[in-house]
Amino acid sequence: MSIERPSDLRALLAFYMEAGIDAVLDEAPVDRFAAEAPTPRAQAPAGEPSSPHEPPPRMHLSLPPSPADVGGEGQSAPPAPDAAIMAARQAAASATSLDALRDMLARFEGCALRFTAKRLVFADGNPQARVMFVGEAPGREEDIAGLPFVGRSGQLLDSMMAAIGLDRTTAYIANVIPWRPPGNRTPTPQESQICLPFIKRQIELANPDILVCLGGPSAAALLGMTDGIRRSRGRWRVYHTGTREIRAIATFHPAYLLRTPLEKRFAWRDFRAIKAALAE
Secondary structure (H helix, E strand, O other): OOOOOHHHHHHHHHHHHHOOOOEEOOOOOOOOOOOOOOOOOOOOOOOOOOOOOOOOOOEEOOOOOOOOOOOOOOOOOOOOHHHHHHHHHHHHHHOOOHHHHHHHHHHOOOOHHHHOOOOOOOOEEOOOOOEEEEEOOOOHHHHHHOOOOOOHHHHHHHHHHHOOOOOOOOOEEEEOOOOOOHHHOOOOHHHHHHHHHHHHHHHHHHOOOEEEEEOHHHHHHHHOOOOOHHHHOOOOEEEEOOOOEEEEEEEOOHHHHHHOHHHHHHHHHHHHHHHHHHHO
16 A cells, blocks of 8 residues: 555554554564574665565554553553452452542553553443443443443444333443453453453442343353353343342343344343333
């Protein structure tokens, strides 16, 4: 692809960073474990390659700083996963309110996603609501707004809730992961484990009567379901907060329903079950 203007190059680099790319790989393989460094070659004239077979130098794309880094002295690398998980457990357990938990998450530096996301996406809706919906992770629109489920999948969720008499004043909405993964990639197991203590504490503090896991990753993280969302959806489970038991159910994520509209018939059954449970 030919790049003729600096603005085109900036747009291309911005697209790469938005997709989660932070380095350009060489076309030729490089042995990083070689015992000896290659002998330096004679420097070629400026603008000419030193050898027709020598790969171009590796180019790194600088990631944008996080809001906490602006004006600071630079951000240290996140701790090792085991240490980060332990720190997350201790921090989450010490939060005595949802506001305190949100403030603690905003300061937590144990998850690398914090430094690539634009905003913390904590929750939306009514924390005193009887039903709580939990998805996997925010997307691009949520990262910009700082609120969960505000894009196309959020609009579908709003319609699904409205069909059983709910809205964002009578429901509480959150995600297992409160920061957007770069390029909307799937969160790694380490990232999920680091964030898990916070969403568990959030559920405990919100104390809903019904917990709805939206999608397989949320159901796996919170309910331990490993047999896939199609087989596990629609069945009532028990979620233990440590102080009480909450009725829980898993259903399809709205983003999946946008891709496979035929599955909406099953999601409608799940939402009817939620409506019936709320009426009990």
